Amino acid sequence: MRRNNLATILRRLHLEGQTTRSELVAHTGLNRSTVGALVSELKDEGLVVEEPGSSGSVGRPSLAVAPRAESAVVLAFDFRVERVVGAVVGLGGVIIDRVEHTHMRAEVSPAVAIRQLLSISHELLDSVPQDALWVGTGVGVPGIVDPRDGLVKQAPNLDWVDVPLGKLLSQALRDEFGEVPFTVIGNDADLGALAEHVRGAAAGLRNVIYLSGEVGIGGGVVLNDQLMSGAGGFGGEVGHMVVDPDGAPCRCGSRGCWETVIGLDAIVSCLKNGNADTTVADVVASAQAGDRDTARRLDAVGSWLGIGISNLINIFNPDVIVLGGHLSEVLPEVRKSIDDKVSHAIRASREQVHIVAPVLGVESTLVGAAESAFVPLLAGPIEALRESSSFLSS
Amino acid sequence: MRRNNLATILRRLHLEGQTTRSELVAHTGLNRSTVGALVSELKDEGLVVEEPGSSGSVGRPSLAVAPRAESAVVLAFDFRVERVVGAVVGLGGVIIDRVEHTHMRAEVSPAVAIRQLLSISHELLDSVPQDALWVGTGVGVPGIVDPRDGLVKQAPNLDWVDVPLGKLLSQALRDEFGEVPFTVIGNDADLGALAEHVRGAAAGLRNVIYLSGEVGIGGGVVLNDQLMSGAGGFGGEVGHMVVDPDGAPCRCGSRGCWETVIGLDAIVSCLKNGNADTTVADVVASAQAGDRDTARRLDAVGSWLGIGISNLINIFNPDVIVLGGHLSEVLPEVRKSIDDKVSHAIRASREQVHIVAPVLGVESTLVGAAESAFVPLLAGPIEALRESSSFLSS
Structure with a gap:
């Protein structure tokens, strides 16, 4: 019990930063003296400090508890x-x-x-x-x-x-x-889903899909505030959802996996005369500068992104889909192509979902x-x- | 507490049928006299009866408790x-x-x-x-x-x-x-997933996908013993997963949804000279009778089935996928086509999954x-x- 209460308070401080004792009382439902004793225990261990609160209200500033980062x-x-x-x-x-x-x-x-x-x-x-x-x-x-x-x-x-x-x-x-x-x-x-769920774009939401956009595309799925694990903890491999059965071979051995059409290589190859050093930023800059060929190819990537996102909306009915990594870099450019495809998703689920960039950026x-x-x-x-x-x- | 214990016992009897008091003691972790009192209460309400147990062990048969169906x-x-x-x-x-x-x-x-x-x-x-x-x-x-x-x-x-x-x-x-x-x-x-999970092919398994194979294809998903709901209870629409973006229009307004290639209409149209009265059984009979054209078309349906099943394996890492409705009728015929496609799913998840017909048949x-x-x-x-x-x- 005491262990659980200490954990609840430390977790709150870890996630919210500086917090007044009153807020801790409200958050935990414990009484003021119990919270005081628990905070003292955390102070004794050096995990937290108390300092004048930065509350904007008038009157005597109440003491605020804060986690000690270096502890x-x-x-x-x-x-x-x-x-x-x-x-x-x-x-x-x-x-x-x-x-x-x-x-x-x-x-x-x-x-x-x-x-x-x-x-x-x-x-x-x-x-x-x-x-x-x-x-x-x-x-x-x-x-x-x-x-x-x-x-x-x-x-x-x-x-x-x-x-x-x-x-x-x-x-x-x-x-x-x-x-x-x-x-x-x-x-x-x-881990991306976990981070965006506790301190990012999905904070306060219960059903979250995070897409890691790197060389491959991974998926992290939080349902009802729990990370989806499946039978062995191996679920969420949405990058290997086949969306184009006649498409290009994938490193996994299959063909036409989603990551073959929206992964890093698919995006950098949007630049007509690109080379091994071409970045996603180069592609976006080229499209924004009016290069029609790049823009057209990037739109095609956006359509594939939209097709897979529609599938995930139909399958999971999530509150939010967070596009991580390079997907967040291209999101503003391909938003319209995504929306066109997502407009075909089941209405009830489509109306509930938000498609956003991660608050934590590339981190x-x-x-x-x-x-x-x-x-x-x-x-x-x-x-x-x-x-x-x-x-x-x- | 008493309410929960009554519920635990009644639920056990509802799912398992006739059960000895000793088994109820073992299942609930309650002591014998408490179980006795709870059983008496259920008897007084007319919900259960006690009768000689059908146990095969020697010695005095213990009394067994059974639910009264007509109560x-x-x-x-x-x-x-x-x-x-x-x-x-x-x-x-x-x-x-x-x-x-x-x-x-x-x-x-x-x-x-x-x-x-x-x-x-x-x-x-x-x-x-x-x-x-x-x-x-x-x-x-x-x-x-x-x-x-x-x-x-x-x-x-x-x-x-x-x-x-x-x-x-x-x-x-x-x-x-x-x-x-x-x-x-x-x-x-x-509901199909719920039924197969509590008293069917997925009993005792925690991560279950049930596919309803009717005119359309629905999906019911049980994860960690809980029915997946998503933000509004609308998830599981795997029939509207797009697997063939250039495919046929779907009633949902999209194109190339999974149900357009594995739904009832796709299967009955496997029979070359079929008509409005053609059934799935006719198609299976024709393929078994050696009609190459029907068999070839049915294999194609099997491949599409396998592609979508692979996607679900990669996405959910389920313990079992139950093919309901007409999908169970064609399963023996298309098992090889399914397996060919499923062989490309992520190995870790593929090795854990079973693809089966429902124990409850069409019910x-x-x-x-x-x-x-x-x-x-x-x-x-x-x-x-x-x-x-x-x-x-x-």
């Missing part, structure tokens, strides 16, 4: 096909430091991936105070992940099959830093990886601190 | 595009009587539908004992239904838009029979309609009986 941190990684982004994130979701390394698609063997993650971990941990507690590590990958042990069953665009990333990373971190806390591997789109998966690593601390603050023996001074 | 009944309807099936179903899921009326597609205005339902209700209620309690009415329809009030928002194959079937039916039953109990309208595939939706009508009785037996004033003698 407990996690390492978060968004491991992509062409780069890896890492961040050290403090309690309250504060990004304390962030680094990004690019790599070639062909280079990312599991061994290389582990070396990159270790090297970035060193960089990141150097930037946090010595007395900060490292409470977890979360990694998003563009593949099918077994949530129980972080086994990457299949990551077509990395050419990975049955890579035990969770075990490899835990072992590597342990070899490097001694005892290390909780490590979790997640599907990139699932949705990174933020989701951080959130997933904070789970044990937020579920049982004191116990997690006791088990989190890895002081960064090690 | 509490529901009316269940499966309202389809070309016919309506009605049944009166007793506690324990016993179909006491069943009738079926056919109609022409063009004939089924909401007013006609209500008249049919009323007429069948009379027939059915005549066949149950005078002292039976009528505890609810459930209707499955091939359309998008608002679960809150039974408003049929859209039923493309009936040409219905915003038909308040729940209100119309409650009012009509009240005018005819006086005070009537709980009436619930559900999507046909949702899945009917049984689901009955189950949904039993919900109030099973949730709070005594309260439901008090409110269920409509003796059939009225």
Whole structure:
């Protein structure tokens, strides 16, 4: 009970930031003295501070409780096909430091991936105070992940099959830093959905689809406030929904998968005279500058995007569909093409859905990886601190 | 607490039939005397009887508790595009009587539908004992239904838009029979999924997709033992997943929806010289008799079926996909075509799924309609009986 109440308060502070005691009383339904005692306990552990509230109301400003970002941190990684982004994130979701390394698609063997993650971990941990507690590590990958042990069953665009990333990373971190806390591997789109659901475009909404738009297209689905898992935690692979049975071969072995027509390669190839360095921004700029050929091809991508989105609306009846990664970059340009196709979706569901860009920009998966690593601390603050023996001074 | 325990026991008896007291003790985790008191209470209400157990073990046979089918009944309807099936179903899921009326597609205005339902209700209620309690009415329809009030928002194959079937039916039953109990309208595939999940091919499995194969194709999705609802209860419209963007127009206004290539019309048109009376059985018989043309066309339907099923496997990672209605009739003939396409689904999810025919045959939706009508009785037996004033003698 006390554990649950501590967790409720710390979670609220983590997600909302500075909060008055009165707001905590209202939020928890506990009485004022109980909330006071719980806040004191969190203060004693160094997780929160009290400071004059920034409320705009007149009269004596009430004390406000705030999470101490540097008290407990996690390492978060968004491991992509062409780069890896890492961040050290403090309690309250504060990004304390962030680094990004690019790599070639062909280079990312599991061994290389582990070396990159270790090297970035060193960089990141150097930037946090010595007395900060490292409470977890979360990694998003563009593949099918077994949530129980972080086994990457299949990551077509990395050419990975049955890579035990969770075990490899835990072992590597342990070899490097001694005892290390909780490590979790997640599907990139699932983590994007989680992040947008708790602190992004889908905050307060119960049924959410997040599309990770990278080389491949992943889907993270939140239904009734719960991440959809399916029988083994492998669902949400909307990028491999076949929308064009006579279409191009996909890396998964099928043909005409949605990601073959809306993935990164499909978008950059909209630029007629593009090359290997062409970016999505180049394509958008060309279309905006009046290049009809690029604009026409981009419209075609928008139509495919709309066809798949209509399917998802009919299948899930979501409150919101968040277009992540490069999909958010092209959204303003292709909005009309999407809407044309979505106008054919079942009316009842179509009328309820919003199609939006992520509030967290390109960081949705990174933020989701951080959130997933904070789970044990937020579920049982004191116990997690006791088990989190890895002081960064090690 | 007592209400919950009564509900747990009655629900168990309803789903499992005759059960010994010892099994109830094991199932509920309650002690023997508490179970005894609860069973006595259900006996006093006439809902259950005790009789010598049919256990095969030696020694004194223990008393077994069994639901009394004729103590509490529901009316269940499966309202389809070309016919309506009605049944009166007793506690324990016993179909006491069943009738079926056919109609022409063009004939089924909401007013006609209500008249049919009323007429069948009379027939059915005549066949149950005078002292039976009528505890609810459930209707499955091939359309998008608002679960809150039974408003049929859209039923493309009936040409219905915003038909308040729940209100119309409650009012009509009240005018005819006086005070009537709980009436619930559900999507046909949702009810099929519910039925196969509680007493069919998906019993004991947590992630289930049921496809209703009629004129149109509906989908009912159970995730983590809960019926997927989405934002408004309108999800699961997998029949309107576009799989062939250049394909034939669909009644929903889109093009190349899955139901245009695997719906009833697509299957009966596999028979080269078919006519308006051609049935799915005719098509299967022709293919089995060696008609190459029919077999080839049926294989094509099987491939489309496989493409859509692959999509659902990738999207949901289900434990089981149940092919209802005419899809179960063609399943043995097209199993190979399905498997060929499903072999391209994501391996991790493909390895977990079973593709099966419904255990309840063509009655899945009917049984689901009955189950949904039993919900109030099973949730709070005594309260439901008090409110269920409509003796059939009225």
